[in-house]
Each structure stands twice: as structure tokens, then as C-alpha cells.
Amino acid sequence: xxxxxxxxxxxxxxxxxxxxxxxxxxxxxxxxxxxxxxxxxxxxxxxxxxxxxxxxxxxxxxxxxxxxxxxxxxxxxxxxxxxxxxxxxxxxxxxxxxxxxxxxxxxxxxxxxxxxxxxxxxxxxxxxxxxxxxxxxxxxxxxxxxxxxxxxxxxxxxxxxxxxxxxxxxxxxxxxxxxxxxxxxxxxxxxxxxxxxxxxxxxx
Amino acid sequence: xxxxxxxxxxxxxxxxxxxxxxxxxxxxxxxxxxxxxxxxxxxxxxxxxxxxxxxxxxxxxxxxxxxxxxxxxxxxxxxxxxxxxxxxxxxxxxxxxxxxxxxxxxxxxxxxxxxxxxxxxxxxxxxxxxxxxxxxxxxxxxxxxxxxxxxxxxxxxxxxxxxxxxxxxxxxxxxxxxxxxxxxxxxxxxxxxxxxxxxxxxxxxxxxxxxxxxxxxxxxxxxxxxxxxxxxxxxxxxxxxxxxxxxxxxxxxxxxxxxxxxxxxxxxxxxxxxxxxxxxxxxxxxxxxxxxxxxxxxxxxxxxxxxxxxxxxxxxxxxxxxxxxxxxxxxxxxxxxxxxxxxxxxxxxxxxxxxxxxxxxxxxxxxxxxxxxxxxxxxxxxxxxxxxxxxxxxxxxxxxxxxxxxxxxxxxxxxxxxxxxxxxxxxxxxxxxxxxxxxxxxxxxxxxxxxxxxxxxxxxxxxxxxxxxxxxxxxxxxxxxxxxxxxxxxxxxxxxxx
Numbered sequence: 001x002x003x004x005x006x007x008x009x010x011x012x013x014x015x016x017x018x019x020x021x022x023x024x025x026x027x028x029x030x031x032x033x034x035x036x037x038x039x040x041x042x043x044x045x046x047x048x049x050x051x052x053x054x055x056x057x058x059x060x061x062x063x064x065x066x067x068x069x070x071x072x073x074x075x076x077x078x079x080x081x082x083x084x085x086x087x088x089x090x091x092x093x094x095x096x097x098x099x100x101x102x103x104x105x106x107x108x109x110x111x112x113x114x115x116x117x118x119x120x121x122x123x124x125x126x127x128x129x130x131x132x133x134x135x136x137x138x139x140x141x142x143x144x145x146x147x148x149x150x151x152x153x154x155x156x157x158x159x160x161x162x163x164x165x166x167x168x169x170x171x172x173x174x175x176x177x178x179x180x181x182x183x184x185x186x187x188x189x190x191x192x193x194x195x196x197x198x199x200x201x202x203x204x
Numbered sequence: 205x206x207x208x209x210x211x212x213x214x215x216x217x218x219x220x221x222x223x224x225x226x227x228x229x230x231x232x233x234x235x236x237x238x239x240x241x242x243x244x245x246x247x248x249x250x251x252x253x254x255x256x257x258x259x260x261x262x263x264x265x266x267x268x269x270x271x272x273x274x275x276x277x278x279x280x281x282x283x284x285x286x287x288x289x290x291x292x293x294x295x296x297x298x299x300x301x302x303x304x305x306x307x308x309x310x311x312x313x314x315x316x317x318x319x320x321x322x323x324x325x326x327x328x329x330x331x332x333x334x335x336x337x338x339x340x341x342x343x344x345x346x347x348x349x350x351x352x353x354x355x356x357x358x359x360x361x362x363x364x365x366x367x368x369x370x371x372x373x374x375x376x377x378x379x380x381x382x383x384x385x386x387x388x389x390x391x392x393x394x395x396x397x398x399x400x401x402x403x404x405x406x407x408x409x410x411x412x413x414x415x416x417x418x419x420x421x422x423x424x425x426x427x428x429x430x431x432x433x434x435x436x437x438x439x440x441x442x443x444x445x446x447x448x449x450x451x452x453x454x455x456x457x458x459x460x461x462x463x464x465x466x467x468x469x470x471x472x473x474x475x476x477x478x479x480x481x482x483x484x485x486x487x488x489x490x491x492x493x494x495x496x497x498x499x500x501x502x503x504x505x506x507x508x509x510x511x512x513x514x515x516x517x518x519x520x521x522x523x524x525x526x527x528x529x530x531x532x533x534x535x536x537x538x539x540x541x542x543x544x545x546x547x548x549x550x551x552x553x554x555x556x557x558x559x560x561x562x563x564x565x566x567x568x569x570x571x572x573x574x575x576x577x578x579x580x581x582x583x584x585x586x587x588x589x590x591x592x593x594x595x596x597x598x599x600x601x602x603x604x605x606x607x608x609x610x611x612x613x614x615x616x617x618x619x620x621x622x623x624x625x626x627x628x629x630x631x632x633x634x635x636x637x638x639x640x641x642x643x644x645x646x647x648x649x650x651x652x653x654x655x656x657x658x659x660x661x662x663x664x665x666x667x668x669x670x671x672x673x674x675x676x677x678x679x680x681x682x683x684x685x686x687x688x689x690x691x692x693x694x695x696x697x698x699x700x701x702x
Contacts, residue, residue, distance in 0.1 A: 045291050086335040089342035091286070091324065094335070162346045166292065197292035201301070201590060203311055 046169040046195035047090040048156075056191045057100035060175050063189050064152075065109045067177070073112070077149040079105075079177075080116040084154035088171055097154055101175075116148055150186070151178045166198040229264065230554075233643045234535065236700040238268040241643075256296060259285045260310040260639055263320060267643045270323065270532075271697040273681075279327045282320055289317050290343070304633030305590060315581035316641045317347040318360045322576075322648075325366045326530055330693045334374050341367040348581075359584075361390040362576035362648045368521075369528055373691045384521050387575070391517065394580060395509045400449045401431060407493045408486070421542045424550050426486040430456045431583050453491045460484045516573045525654035527686060531561045531572050531664070532697045534646030537582040545598035545634035548591070551582045556646055557668045558677060558698045563651060564663040572649035579646055590636075597634035604629040645697070657688040666698050676700050 035041060037050045064070060070077055081102055084094035102115055154175045161168045176188035232241040241264070248254050248261040262281040269278035289311040300308035311317070321344025328337035341363050348358035358364075364387035371380035408423055433452040464480035534556035542548040561572040604625050611622035662684055666677040677698055686692050 043291050045287070047290075086339060089339050089346060091283075091328070091336040091339045091343075160342070160346050162349055167290075167346065197290070199292060200297045201593065203297075203308070 046167055046197045048088075048092055048171065052171075052173075052191070052193055053096055053100055056097065056173050056175075057104050059191060060101050060152075060189055061104035061108060063187060064105060064177060065112060067187050069150075069186055070109075070112055076112060076114045078114045078116050078147050079150045079152055080148045080180075081152045082154075084156060086156050088156050088158035089160050089169070090158070090171075092156070094154075094156075097173075098152075101152070148180045151180055152176075153178060164199070166196060168194070168196045170194045230535065230642050233264075233268065233271075234699060236271075238272050241268050256300070256307055256309045257639070258310075259288045259312070260641065263312070263316070263641050264643055266320075266323065267641070267697075270695060271699060273695070275327055275330065275695075278323070282324050282327070285320055286324060286343075289320065302631075302633075304635055305594065305637040306635065306639065308637065310637075310639050312641060313582070314348050315360070315578060316644065318344040318358070318363060318581070319578070319641070319644055320344075321347065322360075322362055322366060325363070325370070326693055326695060329366065329370055329373070329691070330695075332690065334370050337370045338367065338374075341370065359390045359393070360576065360581065361387050362650075364390060365575050365650060369524075369691065369693075372524060388517050388521070391575070392510065392513055394577075395513050399509060400434060400452075404430060404449075404490065407490050410493075421548070421550070422482040423486060424542070425548065426456075426460070426483045426490075428551065428583060429460060429483065430487065430490070432456075433459075434584070450491075453487060457484065457487045457491070460487055520573045520575075520650060520652055523652070523654070525652040526690075527653040527655050527692045527694065529563055529570075529572070529651050529653065529662075529694045529696065531563075531649040531651075532645035532647075532695075533558050533561060533572075533649055533666070534698065536578045536641065536644035536646050538642055539638040539640045541636055541638050543595070543598055543634075543636075545594075545601055547594040547598040547634040547636055549636045549638055551579075553579045554642075554646070557674055558666040559647075559669045560667040560671075561649055561696075561698065562665050562667065563653075563696075564665070565653060565655065565660050570651050570653065572651050574647055575650045576648040577646070578644060578648070594634050594636050597632050601629050601632055601634055655686045657686050660684045660686065662694065662696070664696050 037054060040049075040051070081098045084097045086092050086094050105113060106115065152175065154173065156171060156173050158169055158171045160170075171193050173191040174188065175190070176185050178184070179186055227235075227237075229241060229244060232238075232244070245261040245265040245268075248257055249265075262285045266278045266281035266285070269275070269281065288309065296307070296309055300306075312320070321340045325337045325340035325344065328334070328340060344363045345358040345360060345367075348360040348363070364383050368380045368383035368387060371377070371383055404427060408427055430452055433455045434448065460480055460483045464484050535554045537551050538554050539549045540552055542550050563570050563572065608622045608625040608629065611618040611625065662679075662681040664679045664681070666674045668674060677700060679696060679698075679701055681694070681696065684692075684694055
């Protein structure tokens with residue numbers, strides 16, 4: 001009986017030691033790593049990711065280059081990229097879209113299109129805010145618009161839902177190429193994402 | 205030798221008398237010692253082992269920078285917090301679930317997240333980035349809406365107000381009016397709640413006065429449960445207070461009864477078992493008591509409050525100016541733990557003197573108008589799933605400790621088993637997370653001014669509930685610039701200026 005008791009006590013001590021050792025085991029250390037821009041960073045969030053920006057820019061650039069008005073134009077058409085209108089719930093630096101699209105187009109089609117630098121221009125602010133339809137009403141001169149053939153406009157909208165369990169965001173990106181002479185939409189393209197973030201029980 | 209000992213003892217005694225304990229963060233903030241406050245937050249942000257507290261240190265730093273009008277620094281901190289509170293990365297969650305709720309990364313309650321969005325919104329609005337200001341409003345309203353039975357309708361009035369300002373700045377008058385209507389409805393619906401809640405508080409105070417048989421923690425929980433139900437009631441300001449109160453008590457009773465009977469394990473655990481049955485008892489009492497206080501909730505009082513609030517809102521909204529002044533008053537709520545294992549969280553209002561502000565510009569004086577009450581937001585946050593888990597953990601610890609104690613004294617042979625049970629109990633942490641953005645304001649006020657372009661000086665004075673001025677808090681802000689055709693926002697935080 002005494003031997004049994006000693007064994008139980010020994011077992012208990014071993015178990016206690018194991019449990020204590022488990023408590024002091026280290027959690028994974030901090031680190032940083034280099035990722036491809038299209039790789040998921042694993043940090044969560046339901047907003048706009050670099051992957052989305054790059055995918056959208058690639059699609060838009062591909063579509064625009066294939067347009068007959070661009071591909072078959074005698075002279076290189078001049079495009080003014082207007083700021084992207086953000087109506088989502090996310091704070092976005094929308095210039096990142098226009099810059100990525102512009103860079104991709106220049107890389108792949110510099111022999112087909114020319115881009116107008118809106119930051120270096122003296123275009124009136126209402127034009128730069130994307131209100132290009134009323135070009136004539138805007139007050140900017142014919143000389144200024146003379147060289148621009150198309151405006152590239154973008155808008156981002158979202159529908160978001162939330163509950164205690166998490167959030168869901170459907171984001172719709174829409175881009176269009178507008179003829180500066182008559183405001184005709186000669187091309188439009190869209191891209192959608194839907195992301196859900198589920199909160200763990202600790203955060204509900 | 206004896207003399208030397210006495211001398212050392214006396215010196216130690218004197219030292220213990222003269223050494224003051226370090227001031228708490230909140231005290232530093234209230235005394236306007238923002239630099240010291242920021243240094244403390246910086247220390248936390250440098251400690252990797254306190255990573256779970258980083259977002260809290262960041263929002264507190266943002267508060268201090270806002271109070272000092274360092275808007276760029278405030279925006280940096282708020283942007284960092286905004287990305288971390290909306291991440292669903294799951295990092296650290298398993299560890300925090302096991303080791304205790306306080307180990308989780310601080311993301312704040314919905315009203316704290318809404319406040320982060322509000323500040324980001326006013327900073328974006330100030331800098332003319334209206335699209336991002338609108339985005340912040342939407343995010344803040346979404347975070348607040350998620351708490352109320354999954355309704356896509358928030359009651360965070362300040363965000364609706366900011367949204368209306370942004371829409372006006374963007375030239376979207378229709379949307380601005382829609383946001384103003386939601387702002388108005390959100391604030392007016394609280395008049396009903398204010399009248400009802402003050403009655404409920406009075407009834408509970410009368411019930412507990414001079415009677416040892418009422419347990420404070422249970423009374424507070426009963427009140428919180430009732431207030432949470434009240435907040436979930438219809439937002440229609442036209443609804444009569446009595447109707448709302450009656451339905452809210454019935455709903456609270458259903459929940460309390462479920463909780464009282466649902467946990468079988470707690471039947472023999474006196475502390476836990478009596479909690480919810482007591483709460484049911486208190487809610488039943490209030491249902492009876494409220495019938496005898498009908499005159500307090502009477503329509504006359506309700507109508508008077510409603511009328512005053514409507515006049516205030518008309519003054520703010522009917523003639524929107526080109527200058528908006530946002531004034532933060534007081535100190536927000538704090539959380540304290542309750543229950544045998546600290547498993548419950550109680551929201552407590554922190555006392556502060558300033559209740560009104562007056563802004564003097566160009567020789568004219570303007571009264572500020574309340575646009576958000578953070579104490580109201582905190583007390584109507586509702587329950588969480590984690591609350592149930594923590595309560596069950598507390599029960600588990602109580603029971604395992606009782607069994608362990610029994611086995612430890614029964615026989616030497618059962619001692620190892622008792623120690624194992626104790627150990628398993630010790631590894632379970634039932635304590636609730638009581639971290640809160642303690643330096644957030646208690647109230648947000650606003651006023652709208654119509655000023656010609658130019659440079660102005662603001663004289664801001666604060667008053668207590670009785671209308672007496674608090675001279676130490678008086679603030680003067682120079683070089684406030686108004687530009688033609690551009691909305692302007694000025695931000696002021698009440699507090700003692702160093």
C-alpha cells in the first residue's frame with residue numbers, strides 16, 4: 001500500500017513538472033519575411049488588398065490596350081487618369097489604383113497610348129475630381145482639353161454587413177474610359193470581391 | 205547599536221511617508237501632463253511582451269496628441285489602431301483563450317472602435333479628405349451596429365453628425381439631410397431612455413437604501429441588463445416611455461430567468477447560483493415598483509426633456525455654418541471586475557466636473573450641444589459570448605477548489621489527486637478583461653458657426669452642472685484660420701492646461 005502511495009505521489013510530481021514545463025514553453029518568436037505582392041499576408045481584414053489592386057490594374061490595362069479606339073488609332077491617344085472615387089467604408093489612398101494602372105499601361109503599351117500627368121497640369125479642380133462630363137461647363141480652356149482624348153474614371157462601392165460574429169464586405173470596383181469630346185463611355189470594366197472576417201469568441 | 209537601529213527604522217518610516225505612489229495614467233492625463241503620459245505609452249509600445257496592449261497604448265497616445273492639437277501624430281496612432289482592430293488574424297487568440305482574457309490583443313468594445321473611427325473621420329474632414337472621412341463614418345457606424353441584435357442600424361449619434369458634415373462638404377445635400385435625420389432620431393430616442401433609466405436608477409437606489417440584503421453587484425448587473433434591453437428597443441422617439449420600460453423589463457426577465465436556470469453546475473454553488481436568481485428577483489421587484497413611479501415617468505417630464513433636446517438640435521442643424529467646433533468633455537467610463545473570480549465586468553461612470561462648454565469667437569459666445577454620450581454607449585453595450593464562458597470557468601474553479609479542499613483533508617492518499625485538481629483549477633483563468641480606453645471623453649459636444657474668412661482666436665470656457673465656471677480649464681486657441689469655400693473643423697479637449 002505504501003509502495004502504491006509512493007508511486008502515485010511520484011506520478012503526480014511528474015505530471016506537475018510536465019504541466020509547469022508546458023506553461024513555460026515559448027510561443028513562436030516575432031519575425032519578418034519577404035512576400036510576393038500577390039501572396040496573402042495572413043493578417044486578415046476585409047478591405048482592399050494589394051492583390052486586388054494588382055489584379056484590377058492588370059485587367060484594366062489589358063482591356064484598354066485591346067480597345068479598337070486605342071489599338072487602331074492613327075495617332076497615340078492621350079489619356080487623363082482621374083482620381084478614383086471611394087465610396088466604401090475603407091480609408092483608401094486611391095492614387096494607388098491610378099498609378100498602378102498607368103504604370104502597367106506604360107510598360108505594355110507605351111507605343112499605343114500617352115498619359116497626361118494631371119498632377120503637373122493646371123486643370124481646374126472640378127475636372128481633377130472626376131466631374132469630367134461637363135467639360136464645357138467647367139471653365140477650362142479648349143487648349144487644355146485639346147490634347148486629351150479619353151478620361152479614365154474609377155469608382156469603388158461597397159456593401160458591408162456586421163454582426164457580433166464578424167463582418168462581411170462586398171466591394172465593387174468599376175472603371176470606365178470616357179471620350180472627352182462627347183462624354184461617350186467607350187469601355188467599362190468591373191471587378192468584385194467579397195470578404196468575410198469572422199471574430200473568434202474572445203472578440204464577440 | 206540600539207540607537208542606530210532606531211534611526212534606520214525612523215528613516216525608513218519617513219521615507220515611506222514621503223514617497224508618493226506614481227500617478228496613474230488617467231491622473232496624468234487629467235492634470236494635463238501629456239508629455240509624461242505619452243512617455244509611458246511609448247514605454248509600453250517598446251515592450252514586445254506587452255504586444256496585446258499596444259493598440260490600447262496607441263489610442264491613449266492619440267488622445268493625448270489630439271488634446272495637444274498634434275493632429276498628424278494622432279492620425280498615425282489612430283491609423284495603426286484602425287488596422288489592428290479590424291484584423292481577423294487569430295493571432296494570440298488560442299493563447300489568450302487559455303491563459304486569460306486579458307492576454308488577448310486589445311480591440312476595444314464597439315463604442316471604442318466607433319470612437320477611433322470618429323477621430324479618424326474628423327482628422328480626414330479637417331484635412332479635406334472627405335472620401336476617407338466618409339469611409340471612417342461608415343466603418344464606425346458598422347462597428348456599433350454589429351452589437352445590437354445584428355441590426356444594420358447604429359445609434360452612435362456623433363458619427364451621423366460627422367457624416368452629415370462630410371456629405372455637405374461634398375455637395376451631397378440629400379445624403380446630408382438623411383444623415384442629419386438619423387442623428388436627430390438617435391439622440392431624441394435617448395430622451396425616452398434617459399427618462400426611463402433615471403427612473404430605474406431611482407427605483408433601484410430606493411430599493412437598496414439602508415438595506416443590507418441587496419447585493420450591489422447583482423443590482424448593477426440587473427440595471428445593465430435592463431439598460432441593454434432598453435437600448436435595443438425601438439429608436440422611434442415618439443414611443444412612450446412606459447411602453448418601452450414594460451417591454452424592456454419583460455425581455456430582461458426572460459434572459460435573467462434563462463441564465464438562472466440554465467447552468468445546472470451552479471446549483472450547489474451558492475455564490476454563482478444566487479447571482480442570477482437574485483437578478484431575477486430584483487427585476488421582478490422593479491416591475492412592481494415602477495408601477496408606483498408612473499408619475500416620475502409621466503408624459504409631462506418626458507415632453508419637457510424632448511422639447512429642450514429638439515431646440516438644441518435645431519440650433520445645431522438648422523443653420524449649418526462653415527465652421528464646426530468639436531469639443532470633448534470629461535472622462536469616459538471605466539471597467540471594474542466583479543464576481544468571485546473577477547469574471548464579470550461592470551461599467552462605471554468616472555466623475556468629472558465639466559458638463560457644458562462655451563466658445564467665444566469675435567466677441568460672440570456660443571453654447572456647445574451634446575452630440576454623443578460615451579457613458580450611454582458603454583452601458584448599453586449588451587452581453588458577450590465570452591461572459592458566459594468566463595462565468596462557467598468561475599463555476600468550474602469554485603467546484604474544483606471545493607473538491608480539492610475536501611480531498612486534501614480527507615486522507616494522505618488523496619493528497620496527490622487534490623494537488624492535481626488544484627493545479628487544473630489554477631490553469632483556468634476566469635478573470636474578465638477590464639482594459640478600456642480610459643482617457644476617452646465622457647461626452648462629445650459640437651457647435652456650428654458661420655464665420656467670414658480670416659484668422660480667429662477661440663476662448664473656450666467650461667462649466668459644471670450647476671453652471672459655475674471651471675477657471676482652471678479655460679482654454680484659448682489662437683490662429684484659427686477660416687478659408688473661403690472650405691469647411692473648417694476645430695477640435696478642443698477639456699482638461700487642465702499646463
